[in-house]
Amino acid sequence: MDKVNFHFEIDGENFTSAGEASVRIKKMLREMGFTPEIIRRVSVAMYEGEINMVIHANGGEADVNVFCDRIEIILADRGPGIPNIDLAMQEGYSTAPDNIRSLGFGAGMGLPNMKRYTDDMKIESEVGKGTTIVMTVNV
Amino acid sequence: MTVKELANAFDYEILCLPDEAREIRGGYAGDLLSWVMGKLDADSAWVTIMSNVNIIAVATLTDPSCIILSEGVSPDEGVLARAEQQGINLLSAKKTTFEVCADLASML
Numbered sequence A: 001m002d003k004v005n006f007h008f009e010i011d012g013e014n015f016t017s018a019g020e021a022s023v024r025i026k027k028m029l030r031e032m033g034f035t036p037e038i039i040r041r042v043s044v045a046m047y048e049g050e051i052n053m054v055i056h057a058n059g060g061e062a063d064v065n066v067f068c069d070r071i072e073i074i075l076a077d078r079g080p081g082i083p084n085i086d087l088a089m090q091e092g093y094s095t096a097p098d099n100i101r102s103l104g105f106g107a108g109m110g111l112p113n114m115k116r117y118t119d120d121m122k123i124e125s126e127v128g129k130g131t132t133i134v135m136t137v138n139v
Numbered sequence B: 001m002t003v004k005e006l007a008n009a010f011d012y013e014i015l016c017l018p019d020e021a022r023e024i025r026g027g028y029a030g031d032l033l034s035w036v037m038g039k040l041d042a043d044s045a046w047v048t049i050m051s052n053v054n055i056i057a058v059a060t061l062t063d064p065s066c067i068i069l070s071e072g073v074s075p076d077e078g079v080l081a082r083a084e085q086q087g088i089n090l091l092s093a094k095k096t097t098f099e100v101c102a103d104l105a106s107m108l
């Protein structure tokens, strides 16, 4: 089936530009004519994943694949991995350091938001190797 | 009520107003960004004391009618330019977050 792919390198050093890939995806989905509801779900889920790669994994790569029946977001990093995924998925769980918290991150709501805003979410993570998250929003 | 009408009614300082006719249809107050990402509705006013540039990314993605920096907070360097560029209305108020929310509620 035909798909359109958007690829982004996510810079792990730069907090100021964090979220830029999600902002660009939002604009492209709007140009492609998706409903505000779909655009919001995709861009919130992607933003949370993008920020997590910046905060917790020193950056990574994001791919968004737009199919005619669904939008797939793939976030892959070579960060420290998530030792306990069930724990990380709990609302309020966060290992964000204080300097990050002072910017407004670290509520432990990012992964729960990603789950809530997508129709499917799979996390594969290996400690010391990295994390790959695949999210799907049906359209 | 438009963002400009709100600012005028309560004497909030207008930091930038690239989209001045924007209507306000609700409100949300919060400083933890992933709560805001999950809860802030489009076309609402977002009241916060967070002043760093990440608020502009959050607003660009959730599409509030404006951000109101409460408690006399002023934006960090670079925030205004980014808001202007992304078309995000930015106000600031000396009042507390609670008082700003009360102002909003009285107008909605």
Ligand SMILES: Nc1ncnc2c1ncn2[C@@H]1O[C@H](COP(=O)(O)OP(=O)(O)OP(=O)(O)O)[C@@H](O)[C@H]1O
Binding pocket: A048, A052, A053, A055, A056, A057, A077, A079, A080, A081, A082, A088, A089, A093, A094, A095, A096, A104, A105, A106, A107, A108, A109, A110, A111, A112, A131, B033, B034, B035
């Ligand atoms: N890509 C990642 N690599 C390594 N650890 C991660 C990654 N994403 C999330 N985590 C771990 O899972 C925890 C929970 O993530 P979640 O996004 O829910 O909260 P947070 O990022 O800490 O705070 P918030 O998203 O509310 O700002 C993180 O604190 C971190 O320990």
Ligand SMILES: [Mg+2]
Binding pocket: A048, A051, A052, A106, A109, A110, A111, B034
């Ligand atoms: Mg997070």
